[in-house]
Amino acid sequence: MPLSLINKMRSGYIFAFLFLMISYFIMFFIIQKLRGGTNIIEHTYSVVNKLEELKGEMVDVETGARGYVITKDARFLNPYNSGKRNMPLILEQLKELTADNKEQQNSLSAAEYWIKIKMDYMTAGITAFQVNGFTISEDMSMAREPARKAMDSIRMYIAKMKTTEENLMNQRKTSLARFFDGNIIMTGVSLVIVLFAVLFSWITYKRENQAKLESDKNMEQYRKQLEENIAELQRTNTELKELKSLEKFTATGRIARTMAHEVRNPLTNISLAVEQLQEMATQNTESADLLDMVSRNAGRINQLVSDLLDATRFVQLEFTDMNINQVIEETLDMAKDRIELKRIRIEKKFSKEPCIVSVDAEKMKLALLNIIVNAIEAMEKDKGVLKLISKKQGDKCIIEIKDNGIGMDEDTLQKLFEPYFTGKSDGNGLGLTNTQNIILNHKGNIKTYSKPGHGASFIITLNLSVI
Numbered sequence: 001m002p003l004s005l006i007n008k009m010r011s012g013y014i015f016a017f018l019f020l021m022i023s024y025f026i027m028f029f030i031i032q033k034l035r036g037g038t039n040i041i042e043h044t045y046s047v048v049n050k051l052e053e054l055k056g057e058m059v060d061v062e063t064g065a066r067g068y069v070i071t072k073d074a075r076f077l078n079p080y081n082s083g084k085r086n087m088p089l090i091l092e093q094l095k096e097l098t099a100d101n102k103e104q105q106n107s108l109s110a111a112e113y114w115i116k117i118k119m120d121y122m123t124a125g126i127t128a129f130q131v132n133g134f135t136i137s138e139d140m141s142m143a144r145e146p147a148r149k150a151m152d153s154i155r156m157y158i159a160k161m162k163t164t165e166e167n168l169m170n171q172r173k174t175s176l177a178r179f180f181d182g183n184i185i186m187t188g189v190s191l192v193i194v195l196f197a198v199l200f201s202w203i204t205y206k207r208e209n210q211a212k213l214e215s216d217k218n219m220e221q222y223r224k225q226l227e228e229n230i231a232e233l234q235r236t237n238t239e240l241k242e243l244k245s246l247e248k249f250t251a252t253g254r255i256a257r258t259m260a261h262e263v264r265n266p267l268t269n270i271s272l273a274v275e276q277l278q279e280m281a282t283q284n285t286e287s288a289d290l291l292d293m294v295s296r297n298a299g300r301i302n303q304l305v306s307d308l309l310d311a312t313r314f315v316q317l318e319f320t321d322m323n324i325n326q327v328i329e330e331t332l333d334m335a336k337d338r339i340e341l342k343r344i345r346i347e348k349k350f351s352k353e354p355c356i357v358s359v360d361a362e363k364m365k366l367a368l369l370n371i372i373v374n375a376i377e378a379m380e381k382d383k384g385v386l387k388l389i390s391k392k393q394g395d396k397c398i399i400e401i402k403d404n405g406i407g408m409d410e411d412t413l414q415k416l417f418e419p420y421f422t423g424k425s426d427g428n429g430l431g432l433t434n435t436q437n438i439i440l441n442h443k444g445n446i447k448t449y450s451k452p453g454h455g456a457s458f459i460i461t462l463n464l465s466v467i
Contacts, residue, residue, distance in 0.1 A: 040172050041169060041172060041173070043097065044165050044166075044168060044169040044172070045169075046097055047094065047097045047098060047104075047161070047165045048162055048165050048166070050090055050093055050094050050097065051094070051158050051161055051162050051165075052162075053090055054087065054090045054091070054094065054111075054158065055154075055155070055158050057082075057083040057086050057087050057090065058083065058087070058115065058118070058151070058154055060079040060080075060082070060083050061079060061080050061083035061084065061087075061119070061122065062118075062122065062151065063079060064076045064077055064078065064079035064080035064083070065077075065080050065122045065125065065126060068080070068126065068129075069125070069126075069129055069136065069140075072134050077126075080122070080126075084119065087115065087119075091108070091112055091115075094108055095108065098161075101164075101168075103164060104161055104164060104165070107157050107160050107161045107164070108157075108161065110153075110157050111153075111154055111157035111158060111161070114150045114151075114153040114154045114157065115150075115154055117146075117150045118147060118150040118151055118154060121143050121146060121147040121150065122147065124139075124143070125140045125143055125147075128140055317359075317360035317363060317441055317442070318360050319358045319359065319360060320358070320359065320360070320361055321356050321357070321358050321465045322356070322357065322359055322361055323354050323355060323356055324355040324356075324357050324359075324390050324397050324399060324462070325350045325351070325354075325355065325390055327359065327361060327364055327365060327368070328350070328368065328388055328390065328399070330361075330365055331365045331368040331369050331372060332346065332372070332388075334365065334369055335369060335372050335373060335376065338373065338376050339376060339386070342376055342379065342381045342382075342384060343381060343382050343384075344376055344379060344384040344385070344386050345384065345385045345386070346386050346388070347385060347386070347387045347388070348387075348388050348389075349387070349388070349389045349390075350388075350389070350390045351390045351391045351392050351397075353392050355390055355391070355392055355397040355464065356464060356465045357397050357462045357463070357464060357465050358463075358465040359442055359462070360438075360441075360442070363438045363441070363442075364438065364442070366434070366435075366438065367434070367435040367438040367439055367460075368399075368401070368435075368460075370431040370432060370434065370435045371401050371432070371435060371458045372386070372401060373431070374431065374432070375401060375402075375403035375405060375456065375458075376403075377405075378403055378405030378406050378407075378455075378456065379403050379404060379405040380405075383404075384403065384404065384405070385403070385404045386401070386402070386403055387400070387401070387402040387403075388400070388401055389401075389402070392464065395463065395464050396461050396462065396463065396464060397461070397462045397463070397464050398459065398460070398461055399459070399460040399461075399462070400457060400458070400459050400460075401457070401458045401460075402455060402456070402457045402458075403455045403456055403457075404454075404455040405455050405456060406452070406453065406455075407450045407451050407452045407453050407454045407455050407456055408448075408450040408451075408452065408456055409451075409452050412450075413448055413450060416432055416448055417432050417433055417435075417436045418433065419433045439460055439462075442462060443462075443463060444460060444461050444462040444463065445460075445461050446458060446459070446460050446461075447459045447461075
């Protein structure tokens with residue numbers, strides 16, 4: 001883009017920004033002025049309403065006292081008692097509202113003075129009425145005129161205060177109306193400024209729009225290419241991990257078969273020699289016991305070799321189409337005693353759609369059982385939660401087994417499926433090796449995610465059966 005055009009665009013944006021700032025300042029000033037005027041008018045209405053409330057309470061007090069004297073019914077004293085409680089509070093509120101107006105404060109003080117006199121007359125009258133056996137005494141009759149005068153004074157001062165507030169409000173309304181007239185001009189200026197800024201911005205935008213569209217097009221192409229490269233890298237990485245896992249498993253099996261061959265040949269010779277020596281040592285009890293020990297341990301070594309071979313070689317499977325949810329349920333039944341012993345809570349979230357897979361059911365249950373048993377043993381009694389999840393994802397069936405046990409570190413995760421690797425004192429380290437073997441024989445894969453203290457998650461992916 002030419003440098004001159006860039007400078008013009010920059011200047012345009014600066015001018016537009018300045019014009020908008022001026023416009024915003026004018027609008028802010030108008031809003032603040034309107035807010036101030038509104039608050040003043042609201043204050044006036046508050047004073048007037050409180051004066052009406054005070055007058056109403058005074059009328060209720062007087063009416064209640066008269067009703068009591070006329071009917072001798074104590075219920076009429078309720079407005080009287082209520083008014084005595086409410087009026088001091090209303091007077092305090094009026095003092096706060098009129099604190100900035102000395103004239104109103106003087107009128108309020110006078111009204112408060114006459115209210116006290118009126119209340120004293122009514123209190124004395126009610127007391128005298130009760131003492132004289134609910135009859136109107138001469139003192140009560142004499143107090144009528146002063147009490148009426150006090151009430152008239154109260155009404156006069158309240159009316160005076162209302163008139164003063166209304167006059168103030170009218171003055172403020174007039175001032176606000178003048179301000180509104182001035183605002184019309186300011187609003188027009190603001191509108192012109194905004195229109196000028198918008199026009200200037202539009203012209204500037206049109207000049208740069210073509211370059212922007214071209215830049216956006218290039219960026220979109222680059223983004224798509226980048227996303228494709230990332231997706232390809234992710235697929236390659238997944239395939240590489242699966243190949244490494246398979247290669248590792250194949251290498252382990254090859255080593256296991258070589259070792260089995262190398263170990264079993266001398267082991268057979270040892271066993272045959274021991275049998276011959278046992279026949280010759282029939283008279284020597286101590287020698288017979290030692291030879292028997294050698295024979296047992298030779299048999300144990302032979303069994304370990306057989307177990308290793310079973311866990312690392314590809315086996316012949318008997319495939320059957322089954323719903324994976326059924327396989328999981330039957331596996332849970334096999335681990336029922338262990339689950340109940342540690343009081344593990346089971347949470348199931350199975351796919352609502354049938355996940356039909358072609359599996360050797362017994363072998364697959366054995367693979368799942370190894371994972372479930374490990375999860376149970378990793379969880380604390382009475383606090384364990386075992387989650388079993390199944391779901392369809394494209395042409396795959398996903399099985400997830402999660403626990404809230406002690407978890408595993410990165411080093412353990414790397415060695416998890418290696419033969420004879422175990423963290424249990426009584427384990428042989430071939431359970432998960434056998435599980436991996438079964439999953440790979442089903443052309444599936446298994447992944448593990450875990451952190452110390454955050455449990456573990458085993459995710460098994462199998463191909464859906466083609467129906």
